[in-house]
Each structure stands twice: as C-alpha cells, then as structure tokens.
Amino acid sequence: MENFKFYSPTQFVFGKDTERETGELLANFGAKKVFLHYGGGSIKKTGLYDRIIESLNKRDIDYVELGGAKPNPVDSLVYEGIELCRKERCDFVLAVGGGSAIDSAKAIAAGVKYDGDFWDFFDNKASIEDALPVGVVLTLPAAGSEGSVATVITKEDEGLKRGTGSDLLRPKFAVINPELTYTLPAWQTAAGVVDMMSHIFERYISKTEDVILTDRLCEATLVSIMEAARTIVKEPENYEARATICWAGTIAHNGILGVGRQEEWTTHGLEHELSALYDMTHGAGLAVLFPAYMAYTLGEDVERYYRLATKAFGVPENHYDKRAVALEGIKRLKEFFSEVGMPITMQEAGAKKEDVPKLLQTLEKNQGREFGSFMKLNLEDARRIYEMACE
Amino acid sequence: MENFKFYSPTQFVFGKDTERETGELLANFGAKKVFLHYGGGSIKKTGLYDRIIESLNKRDIDYVELGGAKPNPVDSLVYEGIELCRKERCDFVLAVGGGSAIDSAKAIAAGVKYDGDFWDFFDNKASIEDALPVGVVLTLPAAGSEGSVATVITKEDEGLKRGTGSDLLRPKFAVINPELTYTLPAWQTAAGVVDMMSHIFERYISKTEDVILTDRLCEATLVSIMEAARTIVKEPENYEARATICWAGTIAHNGILGVGRQEEWTTHGLEHELSALYDMTHGAGLAVLFPAYMAYTLGEDVERYYRLATKAFGVPENHYDKRAVALEGIKRLKEFFSEVGMPITMQEAGAKKEDVPKLLQTLEKNQGREFGSFMKLNLEDARRIYEMACE
Numbered sequence: 060m061e062n063f064k065f066y067s068p069t070q071f072v073f074g075k076d077t078e079r080e081t082g083e084l085l086a087n088f089g090a091k092k093v094f095l096h097y098g099g100g101s102i103k104k105t106g107l108y109d110r111i112i113e114s115l116n117k118r119d120i121d122y123v124e125l126g127g128a129k130p131n132p133v134d135s136l137v138y139e140g141i142e143l144c145r146k147e148r149c150d151f152v153l154a155v156g157g158g159s160a161i162d163s164a165k166a167i168a169a170g171v172k173y174d175g176d177f178w179d180f181f182d183n184k185a186s187i188e189d190a191l192p193v194g195v196v197l198t199l200p201a202a203g204s205e206g207s208v209a210t211v212i213t214k215e216d217e218g219l220k221r222g223t224g225s226d227l228l229r230p231k232f233a234v235i236n237p238e239l240t241y242t243l244p245a246w247q248t249a250a251g252v253v254d255m256m257s258h259i260f261e262r263y264i265s266k267t268e269d270v271i272l273t274d275r276l277c278e279a280t281l282v283s284i285m286e287a288a289r290t291i292v293k294e295p296e297n298y299e300a301r302a303t304i305c306w307a308g309t310i311a312h313n314g315i316l317g318v319g320r321q322e323e324w325t326t327h328g329l330e331h332e333l334s335a336l337y338d339m340t341h342g343a344g345l346a347v348l349f350p351a352y353m354a355y356t357l358g359e360d361v362e363r364y365y366r367l368a369t370k371a372f373g374v375p376e377n378h379y380d381k382r383a384v385a386l387e388g389i390k391r392l393k394e395f396f397s398e399v400g401m402p403i404t405m406q407e408a409g410a411k412k413e414d415v416p417k418l419l420q421t422l423e424k425n426q427g428r429e430f431g432s433f434m435k436l437n438l439e440d441a442r443r444i445y446e447m448a449c450e
Numbered sequence: 451m452e453n454f455k456f457y458s459p460t461q462f463v464f465g466k467d468t469e470r471e472t473g474e475l476l477a478n479f480g481a482k483k484v485f486l487h488y489g490g491g492s493i494k495k496t497g498l499y500d501r502i503i504e505s506l507n508k509r510d511i512d513y514v515e516l517g518g519a520k521p522n523p524v525d526s527l528v529y530e531g532i533e534l535c536r537k538e539r540c541d542f543v544l545a546v547g548g549g550s551a552i553d554s555a556k557a558i559a560a561g562v563k564y565d566g567d568f569w570d571f572f573d574n575k576a577s578i579e580d581a582l583p584v585g586v587v588l589t590l591p592a593a594g595s596e597g598s599v600a601t602v603i604t605k606e607d608e609g610l611k612r613g614t615g616s617d618l619l620r621p622k623f624a625v626i627n628p629e630l631t632y633t634l635p636a637w638q639t640a641a642g643v644v645d646m647m648s649h650i651f652e653r654y655i656s657k658t659e660d661v662i663l664t665d666r667l668c669e670a671t672l673v674s675i676m677e678a679a680r681t682i683v684k685e686p687e688n689y690e691a692r693a694t695i696c697w698a699g700t701i702a703h704n705g706i707l708g709v710g711r712q713e714e715w716t717t718h719g720l721e722h723e724l725s726a727l728y729d730m731t732h733g734a735g736l737a738v739l740f741p742a743y744m745a746y747t748l749g750e751d752v753e754r755y756y757r758l759a760t761k762a763f764g765v766p767e768n769h770y771d772k773r774a775v776a777l778e779g780i781k782r783l784k785e786f787f788s789e790v791g792m793p794i795t796m797q798e799a800g801a802k803k804e805d806v807p808k809l810l811q812t813l814e815k816n817q818g819r820e821f822g823s824f825m826k827l828n829l830e831d832a833r834r835i836y837e838m839a840c841e
Contacts, residue, residue: 060693062465067458073709074453269690272674272698279666286662299660302451306709307663315706318464318697 060270060319067313069206070232073306075298077236078107078196081153082114084232088192090151094144095124096164097155102198107239111155111196123147128160130341131334134214137177140167144191153194154230157251158202158211158341161195165210165228168193180223181212187225195233200240200305201251201342203258203312205233213335218421220335235309237301245292248304249399250342252288255308256281257345259316261327264356264363264433267320274366277316280307281371288399325431326352329441332418332425333410343408346401350393351448354386359434361385405449412449415442451661451710458704460597461623464697466689468627469498469587472544473505475623479583481542485535486515487555488546493589498630502546502587514538519551522604522611522725522732528568531558535582544585545621548642549593549602549732552586556601556619559584571614572603578616586624590634591696592642592733594649594703596624604726609812611726626700628692636683639695640790641733643679646699647672648736650707652718655747655754655824658711665757668707671698672762679790716822717743720832723809723816724801734799737792741784742839745777750825752776796839803840806833 072080085093093115102108115122125140144152144167154164170177172189179185195205204210208224240248263277287303294300310316326348333344357364365381368374368388372395377384393403402408419438429437436444463471476484484506493499506513516531535543535558545555561568563580570576586596595601599615631639654668678694685691701707717739724735748755756772759765759779763786768775784794793799810829820828827835 060465060690062468064461064463066461070455070457072455074451077453269693271677271690272671272694275670275674276667279670280663283663283666299451299662302660302710303663310706315701319693 061267061321063318065314065318067206067315069230069313071206071235071309072232073235073302075236075238077234078110078239079114081111081194081196081234082116082118082120084234085115085120085151085153085194086118088151088194088231090120090192092121092123092147092149092151094140094147094149094152094167094191095122095155096128096140096152096160096167097124097126098128098157098160099126101242102155105239105242107155107196107198122153123149128156128163130159131213131220131338132159132163132166134178134212137163137166137170137212140164141170141177144171150191151194152191153196155196155198157197157199158204158254161193161202161204161230162210162212164193165190165204166212169225169228178214181214181221187223187227190225190227193228193230195230197233197235197305198239199243199247199251200235200308201254203255203308205230205235206309206313211331218335219425220331221425233309235305237298237305240301240305241296245295245400246340248291248295249288249401250340250346251308252284252304252399253342253346253349253396253401255304255311256284257326257342257349258311260349261323262317262320263367264323264353265320266360266433270319273316273319274370278367278370280311280316283307285395292399321432323431323433325433325436328426328430329422329444332422333405333408335421336414336418337409339408339410343402346396347403347405347408347410347448348444350389350396350403351444353389353392355440355444355447356434357382357385357389364388405445412446415445418445452658452712454709456705456709458597458706460621460704462597462626462700463623464626464693466627466629468625469501469630470505472502472585472587472625473507473509473511475625476506476511476542476544476585477509479542479585479622481511481583483512483514483538483540483542485531485538485540485543485558485582486513486546487519487531487543487551487558488515488517489519489548489551491517492633493546496630496633498546498587498589513544514540519547519554521550522729523550523554523557525569525603525605528554528557528561528603531555532561532568535562541582542585543582544587546587546589548588548590549595549645552584552593552595552621553601553603555584556581556595557603560616560619569605572605572612578614578618581616581618584619584621586621588624588626588696589630590638590642591626591631591699592645594646594699596621596626597700597704602722609726610816611722612816624700626696628689628696631692631696632687636686636791637731639682639686640679640792641731641737642699643675643695643790644733644737644740644787644792646695646702647675648717648740649702651740652714653708653711654758655714655744656711657751657824661710664707664710665761669758669761671702671707674698676786683790712823714822714824716824716827719817719821720813720835723813724796724799726812727805727809728800730799730801734793737787738794738796738799738801738839739835741780741787741794742835744780744783746831746835746838747825748773748776748780755779795841796836803837806836809836
C-alpha cells in the first residue's frame, strides 16, 4: 500500500426532493448572486428549473443563467460564461446537470478569477489559484464531477480534449435526487454507468499490492452498479436502483476507491481522442476501449484480472487456468455493456478504423509518446488497442 | 433508502512517516500555539513525541502539553485542560493517541470557547457553537474519533458516560501512520478491532431496506478487518494488515458506511454503563454485549442476520433454515472475538452478574426507559441482554 491523502469535503445532500434545499445550501455558503449553468432545455420541461428558482427566491438569491452545456463541453461556452459571470458580478456558480454542465461550470469558476486565457490551465501554462465557489444539482450520474477536483474541456478548433483540476474547483455541495434521473434516455443512463465503472477500473487496475480493503470496496461498488443497471433497463423508475447508481457514481470518483495505490487513467486518455474527434459520448467511447485495454494488458498481471473476473463479474474460480477466467471476465463485461445498450466496437460507436492514425496524432499531442503506470505503453501499443476495439 | 447527507472534510494523511508532516499541517491551518494532549508516556518512549515536536519546531509552532488521557476519558482532565488551554492562549488542540486522547481533546476544544460548565454539552443543556480547531496524530485505531463529530466523556463522581457531537469538533486533519501501532499490546489492538466492527454493526443492523451498496461496503470492511486482525495476532509488524485496520477504523465511523439508513447504537448505550461502572475497555464491553444483543434481536429480522452471517462471517447459505445460519454467524463472531483475545462473557470482562440492577439504574438515567430503532427495547429487554452476556 502507498501513502495517501483523502478527504471529501463536498456536502452531498442525497434523496427525494432535495433540490428544494438548493437555496438554503447556497445561503449557507453566503451566495448572493448565482451564475446558473445548465445544459439543454430538459430541466425546464421537467419542472426542475422552476423548483430550483423557487428555492433561490425563498432565500432572496439573485441569479443569471446560461444554458447550452453539451456533452464534451467546449471552450467557446466557457469563454461566454466567464464574460457573463464577470459582467453580472456573480459570486457563486451553480451547475444543474451532469458532468458537462459541472465541468464547464468549474472552468468558468476558475476563469472568472484569472486574468489570462482560461485554457492556460488545461495547457499547463498556469495553475488555478483562485475560483468562485461551485455547487451542483446533479441530473445525470456518470462523471462523478459533483465530488471531484477535475474538469475536462474540449478546445474545438484544435480538437483537443483536456483535463485539469484543483481543490478550489471541488463543489461545496452537491444535491443528488435519484428521482431526477427517471426520465433519462436509456442510452444516457447506460453511458453514465460505463463512465462510473471506468472510474473504478482506472483505480483497480494497478500494480500496487496489498490494498485489499480498497479492492473489496471497489468490487462491492461494481457489483452493485451492474445489478442496479440491469434493474433500470426493465424499470426506469425503480428508486432504489436509481439511488444506487447515483451514489455509486459519486463514490466512484470522490477518491475513496483509489486510496493507497497508484491509479491508471490510460483508457480515459485514449477515449478523450475518440470523443474529441467524433463528439462521441464519453461512456460509449469507454465501453469500446476498456475491454480492449484489459485484453491488451492482461499478460501484465493475470492475477489482477482474475480477481476482477471472480469478485466483480461472477466468473467461477479456477486456479488451474487463471488466464481463461480473466478472459471470461472481460467477455462478461462486454456482454454487460451490450445488455445495457452500449456499443462494443468502435464502429458501433460511430468511429472508423481508418481514423486510427488521426487519433494517434492527437494522442501524441495530449499525452506524449509514452503513458501508463500499470503497463508502460507507447503509441504502437495505443494503435493496437484502438484496433482491437474495432473488432 | 432514506435521504441522507454525507461529507468527510477531515484531511486524512495516511502512511509511513506521516507524523513528520504534523507541523506543516498545523501551519496550513494557521496554528501558532498548540495545546498538545496525549495519554500515558508511551509516545515519549517510542520517539513519537520527539518526532512531533521536531516537526512543530520546524514550523516555529509553540506548544503547551497535557498528558494523562485515559481510556474512558474523565471530566476532571477536561476541566484541567480547559483551564490550561485558556491560560496559555492556545489556538489549536492537537490530540496524540487513540479515542481517549481525541475525545478529551474535543471536549477541551469546545469547553475553552464556552462560558459555562462544559458538561452542559453532555447534559443537553447547551449545544456547541464554537470550538478551537482539533487535529489528530492517531496511535490506536478503534474509536474512529479521528474522523467523527463525536466525543464521549465520563463524569466520574456520578458514574455517567455520555456523548455529544458537533461538526465543529470534527478534526481538521488526522495523521495515521500504521507503523505507530506495531507496539500496541495485543489486547488493545483486539479491543480496537471490536470497537470498529461495532461501529459497522450499529449501522448495518437496521430496518431500512434497499441500501444494498452500503450493505456491501459494510461487509467488505468487516471481512477485511477480521482477516487483518487474524494476521496481526501472528505478525504484529505486518504493515499491510496494520494499515487495513487503521483505515477500516476510520471509514467505519466517518459516516460512509451508514448513509441511507436509520442507525442503531443501542449496544453502545448498553456498553457505556459497563465501562462507566468497571472502567472497562470499551471494546471488551462491546465484545461481550454485541453477540448477546444480536441473539436477543434475531427474531426481529432474521434476514438481516442471515445476510450478515453469509456475507461477512463466511457461513454457507442455507435458505431452508435461515435462523440456524444467522445463529451460526453470531457463534462465529464470538469465536473470532475469542480468537483475537477478547472476553466473550461479562464475567471474563470483569463484570458481575449481580451488578445488572446497578447497570439498569444508570442506563435509565442516561437513555430513559425505552431505546432502540431496529427493535424497540425497554429496561426489561436490557436486563435480559446483560444476563445473556453473562452466559
């Protein structure tokens, strides 16, 4: 086990009707004028927007709004948000939505307090030293951004998708009402499920030994996610299953499942090129890449994949052929992704095999020629993983 | 699942040599003069005291010290601490030790900022509205006080052991170096193990349905604790096992294992009378009471105990006789307690059956005549549980 630091200061307010507490939470943090950031118009159709505004009004909290956050949130909206937020002198950024709205809200919160171009943070030219406080009303469990320090933004003209992070961007509070996720399209629910499972895989697939408690917590969460996802396919309004998915998405990325070991994140890096090139849903990209990454790196540590297969994917133990068990685990993972409606090849996800050289070009720009901690990889390895994901 | 709030703002700094970071952590929180509170002299013998002082000196942090924190920390030491802390104008309270040092440190931190008698907080006559910040260097994983809002103090002259809590008492940071626990007597290690397992039981034994993710996280932690405890009996200097116990003790009580359901805490209430009357080690008292509580309340929800037996204690499933499986689970728990050196009857723990009426008298003073949420209990039920714990 490695030394680690852990804390999770975000106040998670979880359960039915909790969005009605938004105004009170904002007031507790001293907000007077909120920059309200959301995605498409769905929050207006469902009545969520009205309930939030009512809750702000009750506490006399003023607001300015900017909709339009899209999956793979883009720099242009962040620039627009920074300008509007400055002009209106907002003192708090409230994201209503999923990872996209939260990530652009975080970038806006940091950008407002920075004199230069906010992209400097994503280009490693500057580090975040001040930011407006951020709060969240979550509508899509997936990215875990509601409890994390990270934000990922796409620079459209260069096709770059990059992340940065700071403790200053960690949401002060996150309101999570599982009922708000009843109306999510099945595709989005499933893509969210893949995203949160991937956050666990990036932590679980590690060379660090002897982190058995964290291993077991990861496995418990993976089993619960898959079970709940299967329920939701049949019963989209099953509260308990929705609640499991919502809470699992949060703890998958608030750090608790990664303590004590070196984390990976190579597959996220590979996926960012897919979603930048095709504007692909992040979860869909991960669904096609993770089984390929696992199969490619299997030989690096068969024991790790054997444990994953037996403890999380229900493959019976067989000490005489651990490799076969590990492979069966990867097969079951693909079957699960397919069962919940996710693509399992790059083509199904809308990518083309002949674009692999393009993906490698931007990958090199973003990640360099070598990456990976569980297994050291270079661009040739990446090419093979992309190609395996086409099969 | 019930609505819940969760956050865990304590900065846990975990791993080898981390006590050397104490000064830096204190400086981050603006400490200038620290009230250093610890137990017996063991921290001086082991060199821990010197390493902490060296780390304070490096950051020019002044300090005043008060040793003498004992298991079942007493009000007299808290009064002494409050006076000294005020006189010396300390601005931060640093506890070095286990739950006892931390709990009296918390009471001192709150008492310093209160004009009346600090016992008012424990008597429900006042609530904590201000407190000095608290930090921890943990030497005994057990109480989970390093990440919790709670403190439990014994009023010696009246034999009352009572708790209170406030977010203001939650430690700002907790330094946890598993190596510091190598030299703990086997008895203390085991009592700590029982304590942290009990913190999980108090959350797990609940009537709230459909909290399956939290259930699995609890079971994963229980399995890991028992496995590590068995290793430590044979290899007291096994780093990984010590690290598992240390981290499990923290997450057992920082709230993450209780989210979404009604918690219990009746057995803790029953135990407080034992440790108040006999100055019994808290973990030893819990070791004799929990199996009795479980057996007594088994009929209230056999399914719950069946799940515990099969998922945490390794009893094979048998759907035809769930009660027998559940009972076998309780038997295995007792065997485990015995294996790590804990008592399994009240007499072994130093209590007398003829004192049960006395225990019931103080129980009534502290808890009233009815208590419990999983199963509603009255004083007659409590009498039977105490008596069962004598057998």
